[in-house]
Amino acid sequence: MSHGKNQAELVREISGTNPLKCMKCGKCSATCPAFNEMDIKPHQFVSYVVNNNVEELVKSESLWKCLSCFACVERCPRDVKPGKIIDAARQLVVRERGGNYLTADEIPELLDEEMPQQLLVSAYRRYKR
Amino acid sequence: MYKIAKENLASLFALINETKELYLPVEVAGQTNFAAYTAEANVDLDTLKTVKSPKDVFFPQSENLYTCNKEDNKLKITPEKLVDAPFVVFGMKACDIKGIEVLDRVFLSDPVDSFYAARRANGIIVGLACHEPEESCFCKVFGVDCTEPAADVATWMIEGELYWKALTEKGEALTESVKALLTETCESKVEAEKSAVKAIVEKLPYSNLSLEGWNGNVLTEKFNDALWNELYKPCLACGTCTFVCPTCQCYDIKDYNTGNGVQRYRCWDSCMYSDFTMMAHGNNRNSQMQRFRQRFMHKLVYFPANNDGMYSCVGCGRCVDKCPASLNIVKVIKAFSEKGDK
Amino acid sequence: MSVNNEFKPKIVAFCCNWCSYAGADLAGSSRLSYPADVKIIRVPCSCRVNPMFILRAFEKGADGVIICGCHPGDCHYSTGNYYARRRMTMLFSMLDYIGVEKGRTRVEWVSAAEGVKFSETMNDFVAKIRDLGENVRLGDLRCKN
């Protein structure tokens, strides 16, 4: 799924963050409520992008475990915003599937009775820009 | 008397320009001034008054006098070449031609200014009578007849045709050289035009301005008048009035280091400037009041005193139009006469 | 070598005494060459460079003017180059606005340790000016002959 721009660059562009600012303090992982569900931990997102290994990041469980609560974004002392990085990686997948964003009409039929409210809220937060 | 259709003027200009430099009103970026004719020039004969008077055809704003170079440790001086080929100035108005008469008094009297004299000797003036004088015109006050330009050739623009009449030998010769484009005609239309324009001149607000009390003999009285202390106040000390004026003739002489030598040149100066006639010890007029007074005293008192009563103002009204502070010679003259009334 | 008619630009470089002039000295002692078209004027600080000096250089026939100073934050006088930076930005923008080719002016921060950068900068600047050719838009005609 790589054409034209290199994926790491795309992630940087979409997320608007500079992973090189990371000082590897781990506060993102320390603060993450979904940490235990993740295979790749928030503080690792950065190195996957830096090392141009977005492919694996995209295949990871973490991609769909992140709640977009943005605690890491809030707390990151270096303005690296791991939450935005993983969100950008998700974007790559969404775009790859041909869409960009869901339209408002599409949402109702996708709604699941058992879907937790929290997910809806986080989804809105994730996609509002 | 000849005439030529307006649409053929381009050919006329081109023909004159074949053998002579031709200066005429040209519009550049919205403003019309006298400039050298080129095929691309946007010639504008409709604007009554060019921003600057055409005096710079004879007395350029800046002109080189000589150049100094060092050759083998010796100073070499090369004087600037004088103008030696005939040239034509087309479209000068009667007032501006009168202005040249004023300049002649300065530059052609002893010691003669050779640069100016050379241009005067070679210049052929084609005057253009005024068709629609404006409210700021007051040439009548100085005895100028705007319908009868005292040039080498006088012309009138009437209903899309230019009427042409040689008045001097130079004018005859020029007429001869362009005769192919002219057709002979009678003067009746010109006479009608003249009387119509004269009637308009009578109606102009400044036409009856009185110069009473202004002559070469009132120097001390006018010089010491307290009124100057009031009149000068709005003056910004810019040189607009002097630079648009057809009769202001002051200049400064300066040097320019080109890196390979020095050019000595002269350029217009203005008595309104703080460094006017600056000398080693300083300036003999050190306040704006004095500088302001100088300009009007010169035009209306000093000049007539030295030139048989001739004023060095021709009533073109450019200063009336252009002064940024809305001051001008007319207001000065009026202020003095109003004061006299009281 | 001495006979060639290629365009020899006149280039004035204003260098601050503390960083860039020293950088130029270092380029010299490191034998890092750059074209002889560049002539350096020593000023105490880049903030001493008056726009008037730059216009004067162009007036008198310069084809390019470059101003070198300490890196921002390293000014010997602590803030001089910050003022220079604003002034030159404004001046260059105005020159661009009146149609002067942008490449004719440049500001470069060169420290006393950057002999290599000094030499590279000058090589590059001269190459750019050679591409631009003679400065015809800013000079005074009287200086052309």
Next chain:
Amino acid sequence: MQRIGVFVCHCGSNIAATVDVKKVVEVIAAEPGVVHAEDYQYMCSEAGQEKIAIAVKEKKLTGIVVCSCSPRMHEATFRKAAERAGINPYMVEIANIREHVSWIHKDITEATEKAVILARAAVAKVNLNTPLTPGESRVTKRALVIGGGIAGIQTALDIADAGYEVDIVEKTPSIGGRMSQIDKTFPTLDCSACILTPKMVEAAAHEKITIYTYSEVEKVSGFVGDFTVDIRKKARYVDADKCTGCGACQEKCPSKKTPSEFNRALNTRTAIYTPFAQAIPNVPVIDTEACIKFKTGKCGLCQKICAAGAVDYTQKDEIVTEKYGAIVVATGFDTISLDKYDEYAYNQSPDVITSLELERVMNAAGPTHGHLERLSDGKAPKEIVFIQCVGSRCSDDRGKPYCSKICCMYTAKHAMLIRDKYPDVNVTVFYIDVRTPGKNFDEFYRRAVEQYGVNYVKGQVGKVIPQPNGKLLVQGSDLLDNKQILKEADMVVLATAIEPNKDVRKIATMLTASIDTNNFLTEAHAKLRPVESPTAGIFLSGVVQGPKDIPETVSQAGAAAVKVVGLLAKDKLLTNPCTAKADELLCNGCSSCANVCPYGAISYEDTLVNDHGIRETRRIAIVNSALCQGCGACTVACPSGAMDLQGFSNRQILSEVDAICR
């Protein structure tokens, strides 16, 4: 017109190999103003300098151009030579034909041509040079130290020991500063008070030192060597001459609820108080905000109890004006506010404390009398978590972008002390990096780990959640194990970032000393002049310049003292004559120049001028040549060209431009 001599140096073959030196001499000799031109093997040699002297004498030279190496190399040499030959040293200009010509160009024609052009530019400049004389200014042999912490005390002691008068101005009621609040010091673990108090006493007793406590600098004017400073001595309401320091007033004072500044508000103090037992001077002050007498007019107990009759409610602030030759800024630091760090629950739980607060807790004179206990319930903690880099190395606006430098070491110290005294307490330190450069520092940290079993976890804490059971749930990451750690702690200690004292910006403005975006004062040169401010006569001591530990602070304080002593040892200061000067006939008094002056060297005076016969009083810029360093920023800010720089005047530079472009 000057009579100029041009001297072209071969520099052996350094110049002569690529520049046709003879040709340069020949061409330059024909330049206007040049009356003498010669070349020589080594102009800088004695023989070369002699040639200059001879030419000056024989040809009556008034200006000299030396075409040689960089002026940075030998300008001073040739200026001295000129002076010896009897002409003003500032009538010398150097054309740099070595570094800027012979060493970089290979083609001899091209190099010679350039050498000639550079020589011409120098000749054109010298033609406009004017003799300059360095100014002189007197030096007041007294120094002011602002701040009475360890930095200020050490600087003052060193200056005083050299024999000069020093005044210390301290804002709080006692000198001592942060160091007096610290319990033990790293890496030797000796007691802070034990090493500090003797110095405080020594300073107080020193005959050359005057201490103004409870005082602030109010106004500074003047310049290097000659500052005039107004010091506001705030009213103590206790007569220092009468007070015996018995402490009876403090015992009786009924207003006991004010948080103690000295104990970081961990306990309270009375309205009349000395901050701590060893305070110097041992004279209490009355806090009028808390004092019942001042608030209601009733009470007056302290006055009644004072046997010496020292309490005086009518005392007023006093302004002392004093002259100084040098000023040292030693205003120190404070910890940053943690209001923006909600995740660490600092404002929610009394058991989350800063490291400086822990110092007070550990100190025998502190709120817990040195017992390690939870401030919420007084229980002994069993599990303590230290969090490093709280607010340090942070690029957002909550913290500071720099490393506070001291935290790694004091945290190791705290951890070690706790484990030493309370071996049953578990200590965990969350760190990003452990930074221990310094003598015996890393060994110290390793001892904490190896000998005392402090648990260092590479990772940061995400949040601290106070639990209903009074415990603190710490959620952190262990990056090496790639795990998230949840730990119930009894106490959390935050290594809070330090920042310069809040008052320093005000002081910097008064002193026209430059200050960076983090409020640290800027040094004149980061490497070579680290204890001087770019503003002449202003020196920096301690954390005001940047984060430092005690040994560094003390050495810098000594260095600042040496610089001060070096200045005070001079009777007169010679000032750089290449300074700016305003032409009073052209000056508009618009203040543009003063706005850009980094040294505050420009002031304005209403001056009576005679402008070609017009006499009027005008606001005119005056440059203080003792302060001006000659950068020239003002000359470009000045639209009328009134402000010019001597030695690099507008006309001189334009003449160089003209010479190069011709």
Next chain:
Amino acid sequence: MQELITRAKELLANGTVARVLGWKIGDMPYNPEPAFFETVESLDKFVYNGFCGANLSKYMIEASKLEGKTLVCLKPCDSYSFNQLLTEHRVDRDKAYIIGVGCKGKLDIERIKKTGIKGVIAIGGAEMTDACDTLAIDTIYGEKSCSYNDGMLERCHVCKGKEHKIYDELIGESRDTCDKERFAEVERIEAMSPAEKFEFFKAELSKCIRCNACRNVCPACSCRKCVFDSTKFDSAQKANVDSFEEKMFHIIRAFHVAGRCTDCGECSRVCPQGIPLHLFNRKFIKDINEIYGEYVAGAEAGSRAPLVSFTTEDAEPSIVNERGSK
């Protein structure tokens, strides 16, 4: 206008002010001149109408040296200039009694004449009290008319607003006459190729006669002696037509007033050759706003002009390469 005269007379009579700086009725309908009135009677010649475009703030430099206060009439845009002069210590606030006069856009006789109107004898509709949209112009060549809007000065089409930034009292209503994009013309030039730009400015500046009207009217150009008149700088110039010096003069003049120019438009109003000189100043204003943040010279007395200020994060001069012509 009557209210203004009455108030001025009152302040002069009760000694609050020693003189009034306003406009005196001219001898043409369109040429009132700036004037000082020292007696109550002389104020009968006071006029305030659509042709009172002159910015009087600069006259306050001289007035500040006189005994007593001067009542000065400032239009909203003039008040910016006054503030700027105050910032630069060129005028004395204590010597000024500022009446903020209402303004509904000022007229430019040159613009009116450009519509082909000649021989003007009388103009109706220029009085401030009129709500007229049209000027009725009586000429030697018959009755003519011109819309007020078409006759307005360029600067009034980009009016800075009707708020006076400094005053002691306000008399008269103001109207915001802004109906054009202030930087549109600058942007139009910016979009040109370097060659087109050069040709544009060459044509405009070739008209310059170095009369110095722009400089002398400019409230920011308040130097006692201009560098271009001074012998101290080696930069004195005078009337050198068609040389580089014209460009140098206008660039340096714009540079010297950069960050201080309030865009009062007087330079363009007074230029006898109709050179749009404001395009230089406005370029700098646009650049300053875009590169260093919005700054309005004269909006606040005592504010620090952008070119005597800096931030450590300022753009590098190479930003011109990205922003400038392609």
